[in-house]
Amino acid sequence: MNIRVEDILRHNRLSITGSRKKILSLFLSHAGALAHGDIEKKAGEKFDRVTIYRTLQAFVEKGILHTIPTSDNNVRYALCNDECYEGHHHDDHVHFMCRLCGTTTCINDAYIPEVKLPRGYNALQVEVVVHGICKNCKK
C-alpha cells in the first residue's frame, strides 16, 4: 500500500513527505469521501492544520483528489479514479450522500445524463449530488 502511495506522489511530482503519505493513504484505505475535519481527526495530532490545508489543495491541483459540493459549508474530498491521473481530468461526477450514516461516496460508474439547459447557457462541467439511503444503511 505504501508503495502505491509513493508512486502516486512521485507521478505527480510531489515530494514524498510524511503528511502526504499519511493523508493519501487515509483516502486509499477509506471508501468514502473525507472533509478537512475528518482528516484532522483521523491523522491524530500528528500534523499541523495548515499542512493539511495545503496538502489537500495540492492534491486537488494535481487531480489526485476532487471536491464534492455540499450545502453544509463542509466540502468533502474524494479520490479521483484512474483517468484523472492521465491529465484528462474526469470532471463529471455523481456523488451519493447518505441521510442516515452521513457518508459520502463517489459513484464512478453512474452515467451522467445530458442536462437540457435554456438557450445561451454553455455547460463545461456537471456535478450531481444524490441524497438518500446507502447500500449499507438499507440492510
Place this chain on the structure above:
Amino acid sequence: MNIRVEDILRHNRLSITGSRKKILSLFLSHAGALAHGDIEKKAGEKFDRVTIYRTLQAFVEKGILHTIPTSDNNVRYALCNDECYEGHHHDDHVHFMCRLCGTTTCINDAYIPEVKLPRGYNALQVEVVVHGICKNCKK
C-alpha cells in the same frame, strides 16, 4: 413589491420585521443566488450578522429559500419557486454557476434526468450543479 414580501412572510407565519423584509426583497429583486456574505454587504451595516444567519435559516426551514451546494465552502441561497410555498418542497433543482461572472442561477425549467445508481442505493433528492458560461457572459 413590499406587499408581496409581507404576504410571503404572513403566509409562512413569520413575524413581519425589518430584516426579513429587507432580506426577502433582496432575493426578489435579484435574479441570482446569494451567499450569506453577499447579503451582509447588500444589506449594508443595518443588521447584525446573527440576525442574517437566523433569517436565512428560518427562510430555508419554511421553504422560502433553498440552498445550493458549492465546493468553496460558501453555500448560496435562492428563492424557491411557487410550488415550494404549498408544503410540497421542490427538492430537485438544477443550478448553474458561471465560471466568468460567478453568478449562480436556479434553472427551474430544466428537466432533471433519472440517475442510475448501483444496486441498493435509494435516491430521495437529486441536486445538479452545472458549471459553464452563462447567457450574459456568452454575448
Place this chain on the structure above:
DNA sequence: TATGATAATGCAACAAAGTTGCAAAATATA
C-alpha cells in the same frame, strides 16, 4: 387601541475554520 404574551433582534463572548509570512527542517538534485 391598549395590553400581555410571544417572537425577533442585537450584543457580547466564544468557538471553529481558514489564511499568511517566515524561519527551521526535510526532501530532492547533481
Place this chain on the structure above:
DNA sequence: TATATTTTGCAACTTTGTTGCATTATCATA
C-alpha cells in the same frame, strides 16, 4: 555529500458561524 528547493510548523491574524441573554419589536385579543 553539499547545495538548492520544497515543505512544514508556528504564530498571529481574519473570517465565519454559534450561543445565551437582556432588550425591543411584533402579534393576538380583549
